[in-house]
Amino acid sequence: MLTIHCPNCGITAEETEFHAGGEAHLKRFGPGSSDAEFESYLFMRDNPKGVHFERWRHNNGCGKWFHVARDTTTLEVFGSYSAQTTEPPQDILDVITDRHPDWTQGRNA
Amino acid sequence: MKKYSVFAVAREAMRHHTGWTRAWRDAAPKKKYDVIIIGAGGHGLATAYYLGKNFGITNVAILEKGWLGGGNTGRNTTIIRSNYLQDPSAAIYEKSRSLYETMSQDLNYNVMFSPRGVIMLAQTEHEVRGYKRTAHANNLQGVSTEFIGPEKVKQLVPIINIDGPRYPVLGGLWQARGGTARHDAVAWGYARACSDMGMDVIQKCEVTGIRQSGGKVTGVSTNKGDIDCDKLGMVVAGHSGHLADMAGFRLPIESVSLQALVSEPIKPCMDVVVMANTVHGYMSQSDKGEMVIGGGTDGYNNYTQRGSFHHIEETVRALIETFPMVSRLKMLRQWGGIVDVTGDRSPILSKTPVEGVFVNCGWGTGGFKAIPGSGWAMAELMAKGRSPLTDAFGLNRFVEGRFIDESVAAGVAH
Ligand SMILES: Cc1cc2nc3c(=O)[nH]c(=O)nc-3n(C[C@H](O)[C@H](O)[C@H](O)COP(=O)(O)OP(=O)(O)OC[C@H]3O[C@@H](n4cnc5c(N)ncnc54)[C@H](O)[C@@H]3O)c2cc1C
Ligand SMILES: [Zn+2]
Numbered sequence: 001m002l003t004i005h006c007p008n009c010g011i012t013a014e015e016t017e018f019h020a021g022g023e024a025h026l027k028r029f030g031p032g033s034s035d036a037e038f039e040s041y042l043f044m045r046d047n048p049k050g051v052h053f054e055r056w057r058h059n060n061g062c063g064k065w066f067h068v069a070r071d072t073t074t075l076e077v078f079g080s081y082s083a084q085t086t087e088p089p090q091d092i093l094d095v096i097t098d099r100h101p102d103w104t105q106g107r108n109a
Numbered sequence: 110m111k112k113y114s115v116f117a118v119a120r121e122a123m124r125h126h127t128g129w130t131r132a133w134r135d136a137a138p139k140k141k142y143d144v145i146i147i148g149a150g151g152h153g154l155a156t157a158y159y160l161g162k163n164f165g166i167t168n169v170a171i172l173e174k175g176w177l178g179g180g181n182t183g184r185n186t187t188i189i190r191s192n193y194l195q196d197p198s199a200a201i202y203e204k205s206r207s208l209y210e211t212m213s214q215d216l217n218y219n220v221m222f223s224p225r226g227v228i229m230l231a232q233t234e235h236e237v238r239g240y241k242r243t244a245h246a247n248n249l250q251g252v253s254t255e256f257i258g259p260e261k262v263k264q265l266v267p268i269i270n271i272d273g274p275r276y277p278v279l280g281g282l283w284q285a286r287g288g289t290a291r292h293d294a295v296a297w298g299y300a301r302a303c304s305d306m307g308m309d310v311i312q313k314c315e316v317t318g319i320r321q322s323g324g325k326v327t328g329v330s331t332n333k334g335d336i337d338c339d340k341l342g343m344v345v346a347g348h349s350g351h352l353a354d355m356a357g358f359r360l361p362i363e364s365v366s367l368q369a370l371v372s373e374p375i376k377p378c379m380d381v382v383v384m385a386n387t388v389h390g391y392m393s394q395s396d397k398g399e400m401v402i403g404g405g406t407d408g409y410n411n412y413t414q415r416g417s418f419h420h421i422e423e424t425v426r427a428l429i430e431t432f433p434m435v436s437r438l439k440m441l442r443q444w445g446g447i448v449d450v451t452g453d454r455s456p457i458l459s460k461t462p463v464e465g466v467f468v469n470c471g472w473g474t475g476g477f478k479a480i481p482g483s484g485w486a487m488a489e490l491m492a493k494g495r496s497p498l499t500d501a502f503g504l505n506r507f508v509e510g511r512f513i514d515e516s517v518a519a520g521v522a523h
Contacts (some may be wrong), residue, residue: 001417002409016419020408022363035508043361043452043507047350049412072364072412 002070005080009062021055023047024067025086049073051096051103053088056080069096110305113217132301136309141337142170144491145329146344147316147352149173150182151292152469152476153344154299154310155484156491161306163485164492169308170338171300172331174315178296181346182477184414184446186369186403188382188393189478190227190287192254194243195513197501198455199250204498205482209290212481218298220290221396227287227382228262230431232276236387240282254284268378273430276388289382289393295480319356319466326356326465340491341466347412347447349470358462360470361507362449366407366416367474370425370443374398378434388427392435400438402428406448406474416445448473453512458487458499467491468504 002015011017023045029037046052052072057065067085069078069092078095081088096103111117111130121128144160146153149171160166173179189209191202208215209222231237240256247254259271262281271278300310311333318330319341328337343352347364374397384391389405404424407416421443429436451457451471456479458469469487472479482498489496501513 001419015417023410039361039508040359044359045350045361045363046354046359047363047410048354049348049351052410054409070409072410075411075413 002075002077004056004068004077006058006061006064007066007080007082008058008064011058011061013061017058017060019057019059021057021065024053024055024083025088051078051100055083071099110301113219132297133304133310136170136304136311138170138172138309138311138314138331138333138336141328142309143168143338144340144342145169145336145338146171146342147329148180148343148345148348149177149296149300149310149312150180150344150346151178151295151299151480152182152346152472152483152487153342154296154303155480156342156344156469156487157303157308157484158299158306159484159488160492161303161308163488166492167306167308169303170336171303171308171310172314172316172329172336173310173312176312177300177310178293181446181448182296182480183293184369184444185292185477186391186393186401187289187292187477188227188287188384188391188475189222189290190284190382191252191478192227192229192243192247192282192284192287193515194246195455195515196250197513198515199247199252201482201486201498201502202479203250203252203482204485205479206286208481208485209478212290212295212298216298216302218294218301220294220298222288222290223396224286224288225381226265226283226285227384228257228265228281228283230262230278230383230385230387231256231280231282232278232385232387234279237279240280243282252284253286254282257281257283265381266379266383268432268434269383270431270433276385276430278431287382292477295477299484316352316355319352319463321356321463324464326463339465342469342487342491343466344469344487346449346470346472346476349449349468353461353468356461356463356466360457360468360504361451362457362471363410364412364447364449365409366411366413366445367403367405367448368407368416368420368443368445369401369403370421370440371395371402372400372435372438372440375400375438385427385431388431390424390428390431392428392432399441400435406450412447414445414447450474452507454515455513456483456502457504458483458490458496459503459505460490460494461504
């Protein structure tokens with residue numbers, strides 16, 4: 001059972017209040033993009049064994065989306081941050097590198 | 110390899126069982142193989158088996174980071190059925206189901222295949238329509254299934270409550286030739302047969318890198334050193350994304366945890382498999398008498414082989430309405446496996462951007478039933494470069510938007 005913090009309304013609650021929404025920071029491709037770009041955006045996923053940036057929705061609370069950084073091998077939650085960003089903020093990256101000094105950021109993130 | 114038979118059992122009984130030998134050799138890696146298969150789950154082992162049996166390719170190693178069948182093959186709830194909706198699925202799943210019928214004889218290893226019948230309950234009007242459509246599709250595909258009414262369901266499953274307040278049973282999709290098999294035995298039987306053909310099944314051998322030169326695979330790096338190969342099959346279920354990353358490409362797959370649980374053993378009370386997809390629960394009774402129960406996947410990416418407790422709670426809560434007797438059962442064990450889920454809930458059997466590297470993955474929550482058929486098809490793909498059974502399941506379907514949508518047939522785990 002994960003304990004997650006919603007940065008929108010400030011509540012920290014257990015996982016059942018939230019809904020997981022998959023990989024964060026996907027770059028959206030629109031009309032005029034190549035087949036490969038569409039494929040990558042729609043289907044390809046980093047699915048890392050380790051640090052994962054992902055979307056969550058506070059659906060039994062304020063109803064808003066936000067982002068979480070989490071380790072898929074330990075289920076440790078590093079922190080939450082606003083969905084209004086295209087990359088993880090420095091304070092979250094600091095928490096991660098503090099825990100995993102040799103971690104490097106994956107392709108999508 | 111010593112053949113197992115009633116005579117062998119009698120002979121060993123006479124000499125206090127001192128003559129049994131190991132079922133497969135514990136091998137150390139050679140320098141080079143024609144084919145390396147990563148992952149000694151059912152799909153990897155079956156692929157190796159059919160490479161040898163159907164194509165005479167026996168200079169093969171199967172590398173396993175843990176122990177034989179310790180992945181999803183040894184963690185699943187063993188439901189076997191082939192009542193999918195789309196034609197390519199029906200072809201490979203039905204091939205697989207039919208191979209299960211003779212697997213014990215083919216492998217000379219008792220996999221305890223039990224074609225006891227599988228019902229998928231229709232508990233909403235939408236499901237009634239969906240399953241009638243599947244039954245029609247199955248008839249056209251030559252897969253024998255039928256839509257049955259609630260009275261027939263009650264007759265087949267006396268312990269079921271067909272007029273529950275929220276989800277009454279309105280009927281069901283019945284496949285009489287579906288059933289279950291012993292999961293470990295499937296892995297062990299294939300391993301024994303592969304070892305007998307001279308293949309090396311190497312446990313505790315983790316692949317840590319894919320070596321290539323000029324866009325072509327040359328071998329793998331492992332914790333037991335580098336091993337060369339001409340062709341490489343990645344058959345690692347939940348770890349497919351991780352292995353693809355080593356090879357330098359990505360897959361349309363996310364890894365999530367799927368959990369199951371078993372009750373204390375009780376007297377025989379249900380001799381078919383029942384799946385209730387609307388409420389996300391399914392149940393069968395093992396030969397030991399335990400009720401084997403499974404549900405839906407957890408929502409988030411996960412590599413830990415455990416999941417969140419509330420999913421177990423949801424599954425059991427749903428089943429109690431349909432099977433009131435479950436409320437009196439003590440649960441003995443609960444576990445999770447990491448399943449590899451694709452967007453269209455169909456598997457990937459494909460060439461990859463690296464020449465000589467093939468993937469077999471994406472079976473997600475429902476690949477135990479597919480083990481022999483998938484191995485058969487994957488062996489053909491690896492030996493000949495294409496197979497009629499795998500044509501539709503290539504990675505190119507995601508570029509072309511040509512999905513094999515089984516999200517209805519496989520909407521819940523099984
Ligand atoms: C709880 C649960 C219930 C299920 N119920 C059903 C069901 O009722 N019916 C059904 O049809 N299906 C079911 N499934 C799905 C089914 O179990 C899987 O689809 C199937 O077992 C996959 O087999 P596999 O051989 O592809 O993978 P696995 O059996 O997982 O084998 C892959 C192997 O690769 C190894 N590996 C991974 N990385 C490496 C590496 N780097 N180097 C070397 N080896 C590596 C792993 O250790 C593992 O042993 C269920 C799954 C779960 C988890
Ligand atoms: Zn909130």
